[in-house]
Amino acid sequence: MGGYYVQLALGSFRRNPVLTALMVLAIAIGVAMSMTAYTILAVMARDPIPWKSGQLFAVQVDNGGPRSRKPGDDEPPTQLSWRDISGLLALHGPIRQVAMHQVSLTLTPADHAAKPFSVAGRATTPAFFAMFDVPMLSGRGWSDEEENRGAATVVITRKLAERLFGSDAVVGKHIDLGGDPYTIIGVTGDWDPRPRFYDVINGQDFEEGEDVYLPLSVAHAKEMTTSEYEFCDAGPRGETFAELTRSECVWLQYWVELPTAVSVAAYRSQLTNYASEQQRTGRFNWPPNVRLRNVTQWLEARKVVPDDAKLSTLVAFGFFLVCLVSALGLMLAKSLERGGEFSLRRALGASARSIFAQALTESAMLGVVGGIGGMALTALALWAMRALFPEGMERIARMDTTLVATSIAVAVGATLVFGIYPAWRAMRVMPALQLKNG
Known part of the structure; x- marks a missing residue:
């Protein structure tokens, strides 16, 4: 069924390209802001010799x-x-x-x-x-x-x-x-x-x-x-x-x-x-x-991690939360717009659980695409920081494989969490009422 839900999601994205692009953009910008700040903080706060630092x-x-x-x-x-x-x-x-x-x-x-x-x-x-x-x-x-x-x-x-x-x-x-x-x-x-x-x-x-x-x-x-x-x-x-x-x-x-x-x-x-x-x-x-x-x-x-870096990271993740709330609003709007589609599927025998799984699959795919976009924007932001502040950021503002994986995981995980409510709303559609109104 997973492949079928993916096909349905792709079809939904094609029917609403502008709305889809706005959701992906909101997620990508939030990921980029938070991951850029997190990268700087993580490098500053890392244990440089973890196997021996206590000795x-x-x-x-x-x-x-x-x-x-x-x-x-x-x-x-x-x-x-x-x-x-x-x-x-x-x-x-x-x-x-x-x-x-x-x-x-x-x-x-x-x-x-x-x-x-x-x-x-x-x-x-x-x-x-x-x-x-x-x-x-x-x-x-x-x-x-x-x-x-x-x-x-x-x-x-x-x-x-x-x-x-x-x-x-x-x-x-x-x-x-x-x-x-x-x-x-x-x-x-x-x-x-x-x-x-x-x-x-x-x-x-x-x-x-x-x-x-x-x-x-x-x-x-x-x-x-x-x-x-x-x-x-x-x-x-x-x-x-x-x-x-x-x-x-x-x-x-x-x-x-x-x-x-x-x-x-x-x-x-x-x-x-x-x-x-x-x-x-x-x-x-x-x-x-x-x-x-x-x-x-x-x-x-020695305050190697300055308070400004910690505050910047908190602000960046706060902005990411705002972006996710914006994406949630767009998901709800899209879910309401597709009430007739969900009702028809329910009338044809689809269970509420399958509608929920379909909606969550779309959220996960949005998270993946948003995470990849956020990763690209993060790389661009780190490059800009190295270019603007070569002496201070050259050795700190660097993306690694861990950051790439974290960016995508954060985007997918957060989007799934915020996608639960729109998915729940979709599975609660009353088939008879929606078909009558349609």
Whole structure:
């Protein structure tokens, strides 16, 4: 019977093309508005490392005290000073710990005809790759021993390897960074967490990752800083790099891996004890104020998903509801117009259930067509957002297969729900009265 209902629906659509087009358009516009907003929200709110997000923790230590914050705000800085990084690395409490900061480097290609260019770098400790599950295409990260002796080694991305050498088989080759030679010991595969949870400082939540990774000890020895991301609310920076490392300026990120609730509790206690020790020595003159947040808690605390995005999604789905109500009105008008047809079918022996199934089949088909149209409009809207706001939306406003399936499913499901009443009205037609009036 399903095929028969489909044929009846197609015939009905052909007899009322304008009304059908209006219903499809209402559904498509509603789907496009809601799915566009939902796409942005879903990318912003997704868990970037779901299999491990409950084991990775961002560490915060208040090294500035009340004088460095607004009244009533007790949130510690989002980054750490070099002094605190050095102290925490010495604790050896977590299974893995990573200290890191951004660096900007100038890469000089081996081909002298090619011009030097800037690359984004990350100075970090050896556990970075294992802790964040960074895939290695070839080679490896550096060891603790190489970190300690300041080995001039780097790990680069496949994209950079192919740009420099035309191949990703580059382990053992050398690159020039800032006038110094570095040996490539590893090449990363595709790794693009969104949001970029490990470093969301200064609105970098959805920016692309780094091209080059190098030992933190090397960056320190060569006095590499992140001048754009140094925050010195707790005291002056100083003029030299040595003064920066002795200052209370915060400019490094620090993460730990704690696989069990027991290890989380133990490290939180260590962290509090560390802050208490700083208070005892006179460095801090306020009670210990520390935070230990896993990935999802960290992203929530940093408000990676702005309230505007949540509100826009609610408004968009409200508009979708308005579109569905409009489609419902058109369905009712069409159902009343076809009262004679339904009466004739009832008089010829069709049951009320079959009339109901026929009407619902038409609603489902409207939902499918409206969903496909909405998907196309969503793709157009996302393209427009990427074109108008290339820096902010390029990596967020992207349609995937999940969105396509969701768009059609939402359209069909919503249309079926809203089509129940018109279908019920159709099955309640009184055959004798309609035929008499006809």
